[in-house]
Amino acid sequence: MTTRSGPGDGPSDPELDAIMRERRQLIAIAYRLLGSLAEAEDAAQEAYTRWYGMSPQERESIESPGAWLTTVVSRICLNQLGSARVRREAYVGEWLPEPLPEHARWSAGRAGAIPVDPAEHVTLDESINLAFLVVLESMTPAERVAFILHDVFCHSFAEVAEIVGRTPAACRQLASSARRRIRAQRSPAVPASQRGAIVREFKRAWEAKDIDALIGLLDPDVTATADGGGLAPTFPHPIHGGPQVARAWIEIARRRPGDMVFLERTVNGQPGLVAELDGAIVTVFAFDVADDRIKHIWVVRNPEKLRHWTTR
Incomplete structure (x- = not known):
């Protein structure tokens, strides 16, 4: 594998091309977790900073860079969600998720996704609906991460467990609790x-x-x-x-x-x-x-x- 020391070292770097293709996916996940595009972009940038902070040998040893970046950005978001509650208590007035214009609809899918029960599945388009994001604000950080990664981006509970530091069974319960919140507040579908x-x-x-x-x-x-x-x-x-x-x-x-x-x-x-x-x-x-x-x-x-x- 060809490696470089950072994102600015050459236009024909195959590793760089592959890694940067993950950026849309990372922002898609982080936006749904944080409700802020600015914070999502910062989380993705931090994940890349950590990637290029490793030696070429360390990067070569990682079998799936995309999975590594997803894990890192999800953990960054999990930490930010904990502190966000404190920041929002000091926010002036009501806090709402950052709205996205049509051209900013990041909804990349995940290659090799694990199928889930259609009754549990939430479409990527639905998961950027502001009503959906507002309900997410009522969840605990762990519930939100487990639900978004499993139900929206189709990660297995084993993968989610590695990110949130709990057992797969516990993550299943977190997602189930989050799902109940969504069902309780979801409006009937309207064309x-x-x-x-x-x-x-x-x-x-x-x-x-x-x-x-x-x-x-x-x-x-x-x-x-x-x-x-x-x-x-x-x-x-x-x-x-x-x-x-x-x-x-x-x-x-x-x-x-x-x-x-x-x-x-x-x-x-x-x-x-x-x-x-x-x-x-x-x-x-x-x-x-x-x-x-x-x-x-x-x-x-x-x-x-x-x-x-x-x-x-």
């Missing part, structure tokens, strides 16, 4: 075209300041949650109930700058909306739709979470 039509009608009613039409599109128990991170103004606490959310959105429409426009965009693989001001995306709106009604609205205004929207 994409139907979701898109409902979000489009919401946008029209919102722009028309038609409060009755808005209420008709909202589930009576709808919840709206906003994340400004203390860096952008927004409502500080979740809003509950159709009339309350509708009134809040009418107020948003009244206060918006005259040159701000609302646009239909794909948010984490689902129909969503964005607010654009002076050519930059300043707010992203994600929706959870069930039974022809909007059940949840997530509003992300923290500019640090919109980097991949404003640099398109």
